[in-house]
Each structure stands twice: as C-alpha cells, then as structure tokens.
Amino acid sequence: MKQMLTKCIGAIVNLIGVFSSKIAAKIALHLFSSPRRIRLKELERDFLMTAFTEEVQIGDNQIMTYRWLGKKDTILLAHGWESNSYRWKPLIEQLKALDYGVVCLDAPAHGRSSGKTFNAVLYSECIHVIAKKFKVNVVVGHSVGGMAAAFFQHNHPLPSVKKLVFLGAPSNFVGVFSRYVAMMGYTKSVANGMDKLIFERFNEEPEYFNAARFSEHVEPIGLVIHDKRDKIIPYSDAKDYEIHYKNARLITTEGFGHGLKTEEIHNHIIDFIDA
Known part of the structure; x- marks a missing residue:
C-alpha cells in the first residue's frame, strides 16, 4: 500500500x-527534504528529560540538545532520517555507566528541534556548532547522521574531535x-x-557531496559499521569508505539491518572509544 x-x-x-x-x-x-516528525511518547520524553536540555540557535533553527555529564571524553550522537535522540537510549546508558559525557542533538525538522526541511549539509553545520560548543571528542552518526558528520569534519575540522563512527552511513x-x-x-x-x-x-x-572522498582528508581515526543486508543504504557504500577513509576500520555485520541497534554493535563502538 x-x-x-x-x-x-x-x-x-x-x-x-x-x-x-x-x-x-x-x-x-x-x-x-521533508521528513515526517515522529512525536515522542511519554516514556521517551521522560528519559530524555533526565539530561540537561538546551536549545541552540543555529541559522533559522532552534536545535534541541541533551547532555549527560561524565568525567571521560564527550561523545556526540547524531541520529538519522525521521528519528530523534531517543534512538540512542541503550548506548547512552552504557556510556553513562562508563562515565563518558554524552551529547545528543535532534536534527532540524526532527524531534524537538524546529524547522520543516532537512538535508545533510544543514545537519553537518548543526553538528559542527554543537561539537564546538560542548568540546566533543568523538562523533557517532547513524545513517545520514554519519554522512553529515563526515561533511562536518571535512568543512570544519575541530582539534578536539579524535574519533568518528559511521553506522550504516551513505557514502555519496x-x-x-x-x-x-x-x-x-x-x-x-x-x-x-x-x-x-x-x-x-x-x-x-x-x-561533489561525497562523504567517502571527503574522508580521505580528515584526521580523526574512524570506525565504519555496516550490515551486508542493509536494505536502506547498500553495503557498497561501506566499501567506498573502506577505499577512501584510510584512517578507518570497517566492521561488517550480517542480520542487523540498517538500524544497527544491538548490544554487539554498541560494544564495538565502546571498544573503539576506549582504545
């Protein structure tokens, strides 16, 4: 239908x-460029309200951020299309338990951020502003969040950012x-x-907008995780990153689909951050 x-x-x-x-x-x-805005359920809102929340004006948009404090490095989590910061709940809880600082943002036209239109270039500018504001050390992006993270680091490299993680990210x-x-x-x-x-x-x-090629020139070390059965972003995009992002390692999974929201995936991310 x-x-x-x-x-x-x-x-x-x-x-x-x-x-x-x-x-x-x-x-x-x-x-x-017009994602469906998925309304937060009460349970989801309650979890996000355990964070310090702050709206940050970026261009014409008010971008909602959520921040959990920790003594270790600060990790920025960037969700994908038609999602929001709640998608990271299991990973946030694991990172908090290890005393990492965590920052999430709702992309323009997503979650509790303002706006009606969205694209990866706009998202990359938002990631840049938030990463700079909160002195982020690691950026983890799912799907278009990963592509936007690559755009951000190519256009606005920040010395504080040492590691990048792309989950099921489109390469071009x-x-x-x-x-x-x-x-x-x-x-x-x-x-x-x-x-x-x-x-x-x-x-x-x-x-021109080729995240894999942009990654040839970024300094942070990378981790690319992609599932062979991803029906949204083909596995060939992960191979593009493997070719161009010389400073990154590719982990191939099978059976986790595009979401990549499992404990095994989270353990890969945490092992990479801890290393």
Whole structure:
C-alpha cells in the first residue's frame, strides 16, 4: 500500500513535469527534504528529560540538545532520517555507566528541534556548532547522521574531535538521490531538474557531496559499521569508505539491518572509544 502511494505521488509529479519540469523538480526536492516528525511518547520524553536540555540557535533553527555529564571524553550522537535522540537510549546508558559525557542533538525538522526541511549539509553545520560548543571528542552518526558528520569534519575540522563512527552511513549523495528517484518513479526530466536545483542552492553538482572522498582528508581515526543486508543504504557504500577513509576500520555485520541497534554493535563502538 505504501509503495503504491509512493508511486502515485511520483506519477503526479511526473505529470506536472510535462508542463513545467522546474516546478515538478521543486516539488520532488521538497518531498525529499521533508521528513515526517515522529512525536515522542511519554516514556521517551521522560528519559530524555533526565539530561540537561538546551536549545541552540543555529541559522533559522532552534536545535534541541541533551547532555549527560561524565568525567571521560564527550561523545556526540547524531541520529538519522525521521528519528530523534531517543534512538540512542541503550548506548547512552552504557556510556553513562562508563562515565563518558554524552551529547545528543535532534536534527532540524526532527524531534524537538524546529524547522520543516532537512538535508545533510544543514545537519553537518548543526553538528559542527554543537561539537564546538560542548568540546566533543568523538562523533557517532547513524545513517545520514554519519554522512553529515563526515561533511562536518571535512568543512570544519575541530582539534578536539579524535574519533568518528559511521553506522550504516551513505557514502555519496548521488546514490541517495538515485535511490529516491527510483523509489518515486520520477522521469529523467524531473531528476535532471532536481540536480539543477541542487547546483543553484549549493553552487556544487550532486557529485561533489561525497562523504567517502571527503574522508580521505580528515584526521580523526574512524570506525565504519555496516550490515551486508542493509536494505536502506547498500553495503557498497561501506566499501567506498573502506577505499577512501584510510584512517578507518570497517566492521561488517550480517542480520542487523540498517538500524544497527544491538548490544554487539554498541560494544564495538565502546571498544573503539576506549582504545
């Protein structure tokens, strides 16, 4: 049913594209950049309220942050698409028990942060501001949170950040875009129009936004964890990081899917942080 609805929306956008490819491309890009905001349940809110909370103004957005104090290094956790800081609860509890400081942020248009649109470039700027503000030493990013972390460290390297962890992270923007176009069934005209809008907005072609290639030049040591059966971000993206991010180690899992929210994964992360 969901797949049928997706294709129907794509067909409507394609029809609009017959009359105006630019309008159709704008609609397609807007849909691509508009996550569903998932309301926090009472139990989830209660857990997050055990942290020190602070809203940080970044551009036009109020970004909600959650902070648990610790005597060891400070770890920043960046969630992925249509998620929020609560997704990190089990890892937060393990890190707290080991006396690490923990900082989480809700991305723009996610959780309790403001905004209606989202992209990895915007997210990377938010990660930069929060990492600098709280003197973060390690950044852990899931999915687009990992891609945004790579963008951040490429554009704004911080001396305090010594380690990066990418969980199921896309390696390049072209792949993300092409999977979206295929999912929606957009015509080549609409897809090309989206590429043009990206260039108009960022003054760069979509090919430029390649997190794996950016990682060639970052100083922090890295850990890349990706599941062979990830149905959201293909395992080939992890191999891209393995090729380009020379200062990183790849751990391949099988059967954990895209979420990678298991004790085994958390133990890999903690072992890497402790080392």
